[in-house]
Amino acid sequence: MSTIEVEHASRWYGNVVAVNDVTMDVGPGVTGLLGPNGAGKSTLLHMMSGFLAPSIGAVRVDGVPVWHDHELYRTIGLVPERDAVYGYLTARQLAVASARLHGLPRPEEAADRALAMVELTDAADRRIDTYSKGMRQRAKVAAALVHEPEVLLLDEPFNGMDPRQRLHMMELVQTMGQEGRTVLFSSHILEEVERVAEHIQVIIAGRLAASGDFREIRRLMTDRPHVFTIRSSDDRRLATALIADRSTTSVEVGGEGLRVLAADFGRFTWLVPRVARDLTVRLREVRPADESLESVFSYLVTQ
């Protein structure tokens, strides 16, 4: 059982702050590090994996500072985002080399086990530069798993995988978490995090925007005020009826139709078709206006 402790850690490059005063504890189980591209996820992961020193603050694994401590890699397995691996090696050679570098007693067996875990046994004797992106990713994961690390850090692990590979990798990550390992992966895709992670850390513009249990954050996300654009055969009559209901906070009538702020997502989506039917108003378009991940994130920041 291992814990990653991040304590008031910041990292800046010149005038640019990449990670801003982040404090979090990552314990056993699967934690998703969610945030839009450029939010500072990679910077944070690099600090956790000893490839970047925090400008101020501390990053520790089980109380030991990560920076400048190569012995810590006995505990940590790292799967970097960048695709580069030694393409002239086969996946088996890479995994065996990894096992040898870790000083494992039976490197071939450890490599075989890791390759089986990522389902790469059949292709293990082909050169890595003949692999697809997803296979390369699995070869990197196998190399990171040979020593069965207590802490596994994965930077955007599902990128570039086809749906089947993605599903398998998700199961693998979940299994690692269920075994009591501390697994942290970064992603900019909400659904990935939702499917795999028990805990979630949301990072936006370098700051920790939300953290905790996924269901709690999901509820916050669903319960937030939603903005809809509605176009219909009679916008004004529809507006009058909608504002009369408590699920609607405000309605704006404009040239492009109605802009409705709904406080209660569930009730509002139930309400609209019924009101329209009763008024015999024809609905032409009902569109959520702000469903992008960024708007979900920016809402979370204010909570």
Next chain:
Amino acid sequence: MNGVIAGITLRGMLGRRRALLLILLPLTLLVLAVAISLFVHGPTRSSAAAVLLDRFGLGTLLPLVALIVTTGVLGTEIDDGSIVFLLSKPISRPVILNTKLAIAIGLSIVFAAVPVLIAGLVMVGGAEGIAVGFGIGALAGVVAYSAIFLLINVLTRHAVVAGLLYALVWESLVGGFVPGARELSVQQWALSLANWVMSTTYVPSDVAPMAALGLLAAATVAAAVFAGQRLRSLTIAGES
């Protein structure tokens, strides 16, 4: 030294197009050496041999081969991020660097120092210790060049440009005009060792042999130690 790292590094070096360039450079020296042995006769041959071995051997072949080799064993890995595989293992960074240095020195000996010796033998045989002298000078030179260029590869992503600037501008150009700069030049140190072994001096050196030996050793050790330390603090910048 770490055998696994050495194996991976060596494989990466020999399988690539880089190897072709590594063969072309010494081949050019050997072709020139054969030309001199065929067309230059009499007492001028020894001085022609010495000038070729100094200018093209020590002055061009050595730094270019060392630069190509060190960029291959370390620079490209840092550049494309594949070095993370080695750096995320429980192995001290100086050990990783020293292993890479040993491989770089070994390859540079094969592709630069040994060709210098052979070229010398082709031109003048064992006469006046020219071949052995330049061979020893080249051996010491590649060791120092490898350590210095490996350090440059750790320090900057533009190692090839920085290395070329050092080898061509500092050693050749500045050294040509500013006598003081010649005292801080790997080529001069290597030449000084070569002259020490030879019975006749054809191309004089500005540095005394003992000083040259000391400076070569100091530069090598300092560069290797500093590079090991810098590799400990190597940061992998984020994508964004």
